Amino acid sequence: MMTLKSIFSKIRDLTSEDKELITQAHQVATEAHKGQKRYSGEPYMSHVLDVAFKLADMGMGAKTIAAGILHDSIEDSSISSDDIQTQFGDEVLFLVEGVTKLGSVRYYGSDRHNESLRKLFVATSRDIRVLIIKLVDRLHNMQTLEYVPVQKQQRIARETLEIYVAVAHRLGMGRIRKELEDLAFPYVYPKEYEQVLKLTKPIRKRSEEELEKARKSLQKGLAEAGLRDFHTYSRVKGLYSLFQKLKRRDWDMDRIHDFLAIRVVVDSVEECYRTLGIIHEIWRPMPGRVKDYIAFPKPNGYRSIHTTVITPNRTILEIQIRTEEMHHDAEYGIASHVIYKDEQQGTKASESENQTWFGSLIPSLFRPFAWRESTHEKKKPELLVKEPHKSRIPQWIQEIGDTEHDGAGAFVDELKQDFFTHRIFVFTPEGDVVDLPVGAYPLDFAYAIHSEIGDGTSGAKVNSKLVSLDTELKNGDIVEITTQKNAHPTQKWLDFAKTSLARRRIRTYLTTKKNS
Ligand code: MN
Numbered sequence: 001m002m003t004l005k006s007i008f009s010k011i012r013d014l015t016s017e018d019k020e021l022i023t024q025a026h027q028v029a030t031e032a033h034k035g036q037k038r039y040s041g042e043p044y045m046s047h048v049l050d051v052a053f054k055l056a057d058m059g060m061g062a063k064t065i066a067a068g069i070l071h072d073s074i075e076d077s078s079i080s081s082d083d084i085q086t087q088f089g090d091e092v093l094f095l096v097e098g099v100t101k102l103g104s105v106r107y108y109g110s111d112r113h114n115e116s117l118r119k120l121f122v123a124t125s126r127d128i129r130v131l132i133i134k135l136v137d138r139l140h141n142m143q144t145l146e147y148v149p150v151q152k153q154q155r156i157a158r159e160t161l162e163i164y165v166a167v168a169h170r171l172g173m174g175r176i177r178k179e180l181e182d183l184a185f186p187y188v189y190p191k192e193y194e195q196v197l198k199l200t201k202p203i204r205k206r207s208e209e210e211l212e213k214a215r216k217s218l219q220k221g222l223a224e225a226g227l228r229d230f231h232t233y234s235r236v237k238g239l240y241s242l243f244q245k246l247k248r249r250d251w252d253m254d255r256i257h258d259f260l261a262i263r264v265v266v267d268s269v270e271e272c273y274r275t276l277g278i279i280h281e282i283w284r285p286m287p288g289r290v291k292d293y294i295a296f297p298k299p300n301g302y303r304s305i306h307t308t309v310i311t312p313n314r315t316i317l318e319i320q321i322r323t324e325e326m327h328h329d330a331e332y333g334i335a336s337h338v339i340y341k342d343e344q345q346g347t348k349a350s351e352s353e354n355q356t357w358f359g360s361l362i363p364s365l366f367r368p369f370a371w372r373e374s375t376h377e378k379k380k381p382e383l384l385v386k387e388p389h390k391s392r393i394p395q396w397i398q399e400i401g402d403t404e405h406d407g408a409g410a411f412v413d414e415l416k417q418d419f420f421t422h423r424i425f426v427f428t429p430e431g432d433v434v435d436l437p438v439g440a441y442p443l444d445f446a447y448a449i450h451s452e453i454g455d456g457t458s459g460a461k462v463n464s465k466l467v468s469l470d471t472e473l474k475n476g477d478i479v480e481i482t483t484q485k486n487a488h489p490t491q492k493w494l495d496f497a498k499t500s501l502a503r504r505r506i507r508t509y510l511t512t513k514k515n516s
Contacts, residue, residue, distance in 0.1 A: 001042070002049040007065065010056035018062035022052070024087065025066035032070075032077035039147035047140055048072055054136045058335050063088075064129050067095035071133055075100050098123030098130035099137065131167065132335050135176055138164050142183040157187035172300040172333025181240035189243070196243050199253055208236065210315045211260045217311075218262060218319075221282040227275065233263045257286065257308045258318035265327045269294060272321045276305050279319055283309035286316070294326070299425035299475075302330055424475040440473050440498045446481045447502035454505055456483035469496045488513075 004026055008014055029048055036044035052068040060068075066088060073079045074096060085093045098120065124131040142160055145153055161184045168177035186193040215234045222230055237245075237259045249255040264275055272294060279285075289308035297303045304322040311317065328336050426434050426445060434448050442462070447454035460467055461480040473479060489509040497503045 001046045002053040007049070007053050007056045010053065011062070011065070012059070015062075021062050021066050021088070022069065025069040025092075028079065028083070028087065029069045029073050032073040032079045036077075038144065039149070040144050041147075044072070047144075050140045051133070051136050054139065055133065058132070058136070058332055060129070060132065060335070063092050064095065064133065067092050067099070067129075068133050068136065070096045071099045071137060094123070094127065095130055095133060098127065099133050128334060131171075135164060135168055135173070135180075139176055139179060139183075142180060145183065145187065153187050157184040160184040161188055168333070170300055171335075172302060172329065173331075173335060174302070174333065175331040178238045178241070182238045185240040185243065192243055193239065195251075196239050196246065199246070199251070200239070200242070200259075203253070204236070207260055207315075210311075210313060211236070211262070211317070213313075214260075214311050214315060214317055215262050218264070218279070218282065222264070222275065222278055225278040225281075227266065227271070227278065229267050230271075230275070231265045233265070235261050235263070237261070257289070257316050260315065261318040261320055263320045263322065263327070265322055265324055267323065269323060272305055272323060275321050276307060279307065279309065279321075283311055283317075285309050294322075301333065304330065424473060426473050426475070426477045426479050429478060429480050434479075436473065437498055441496040442467065442469055442471060442473065442479060442481065443493060443497045443506075444499045444502045445473060445479045447497070447499065447505055449481070451505050453481055453483055454502060455489055455509055456485065456487050458482050458484035458487040469493075 004023060007022065008019065011018060026049075030045060033044035033048070038044055038047055048069050048071060051071065052065050055065050055068045070084060070088070070092070074081060074084065081093060081097060084096055120130065120134055124134075138160060141148075141156065145156060148156065160180050165177055165180050165184070168180060211234045215232050219232050222232075237256075242256065242259065245256055245258075246253075253259070264279075266272055266275055276290070286308040289306070291306040294303050294305055303326045304320045306318060306320050308316060308318050322330065424436055424438050424440065426436060426440075428434065428449070434445055436444055436448065442460035443454060443457060446457045446460075457469070459482045460469060460471070461482070462471060462473065462477050464478070464480075489506045491510065493506050494503060497506055
């Protein structure tokens with residue numbers, strides 16, 4: 001069982017107030033869970049302390065950690081919200097209540113579950129830390145899923161894959177996503193899981209040896225080329241993500257080129273590009289496999305340079321090159337932005353109401369030489385000792401939180417369809433990201449930027465080519481809207497507008513015009 005001491009050891013710049021807050025949470029939770037046991041037979045405290053430890057390990061602050069310790073106290077015991085508020089204040093209470101599945105009302109069946117998910121997202125739309133605690137809670141529940149009654153395992157694992165993995169992915173939280181996926185995989189797809197195991201088992205041991213050998217020789221090569229401060233890590237591809245790829249490659253392992261990967265973490269963006277050159281001198285790169293996600297980050301903010309090489313032993317390796325900051329972002333995603341203050345944000349003039357979280361994460365996307373500029377930035381992101389009250393919330397979470405829904409069932413369907421599988425990301429010529437539903441048109445984009453731009457739309461360019469307004473946008477498109485003073489919405493526009501935002505504003509324009 002985790003101890004307070006192990007939790008404290010993970011907190012940077014631990015203050016006596018932090019210590020006191022967490023110790024007090026520990027006392028209250030111990031009392032609340034007295035005599036309660038997990039399915040594993042362990043005392044219930046083992047669960048909440050593990051959650052707190054994971055939060056501390058991710059770099060979360062004392063209030064989030066305290067809330068992690070208290071997260072099951074209200075639901076499972078006689079402790080009331082008032083008790084928590086009196087002892088820990090509004091902020092901790094908000095986090096605990098946000099994570100709490102449901103109050104005293106008990107529902108059964110899927111409605112209960114849907115309603116609690118809805119509550120979770122409403123709370124998250126006000127404070128992203130609620131979702132971070134919930135993800136970590138789910139991670140520990142998945143790690144102990146084997147003890148849960150069999151009839152419940154399937155549902156929990158499926159929900160993990162469909163909701164929590166998707167959320168972690170969208171928030172750029174690579175580490176927790178991979179863990180959740182691999183834990184849920186054998187429960188949700190037992191047959192396919194066996195198939196993947198069977199495919200990889202004969203090569204696993206040799207692969208791991210080759211990987212370690214390659215990592216060492218790469219280290220040596222980089223040092224000989226004069227690189228000073230760098231770290232290398234290796235990883236074997238997770239079974240679930242391998243399964244996803246195998247499905248697309250006719251189950252042919254020879255067509256999987258990233259089963260083994262080495263990560264090189266260096267000091268600056270400039271060194272990333274230099275490292276790429278050195279690696280291509282050491283090993284033969286496979287043609288057409290260099291991917292520059294530093295110049296062109298993925299929609300969830302992921303940045304790195306990838307290349308695939310073949311060693312003299314004919315081992316195929318994917319090499320991922322990144323800075324320390326990019327590495328941290330790739331592992332923890334939005335969680336790292338809860339505590340790190342991005343210097344660039346302060347200097348940015350103003351944020352438009354429609355700017356998405358993704359956009360703000362990658363402001364320099366598509367701007368030439370952005371990476372050159374950042375090599376002059378020697379300063380590391382400043383660590384905030386105090387937790388910010390309001391952390392940056394992705395647009396899509398705000399949307400879920402703001403919308404009133406007919407019923408919980410419809411809510412979850414919408415959640416799954418709209419937000420996880422049916423969204424695309426398109427870009428402004430300046431590189432800001434706009435998050436739209438699949439099948440969206442240029443007008444949806446225009447209204448997402450600003451209602452005045454929408455109303456004045458006279459034409460659109462997609463990837464520098466003039467297109468008609470009925471052109472469906474695709475993931476990654478760069479969209480440019482041309483406006484004219486005398487342009488205005490017409491009835492016909494409703495045929496080319498998919499988002500409720502655009503449709504509402506077009507209708508508003510049409511009715512006001514009729515009445516004037
Ligand atoms: Mn829990």
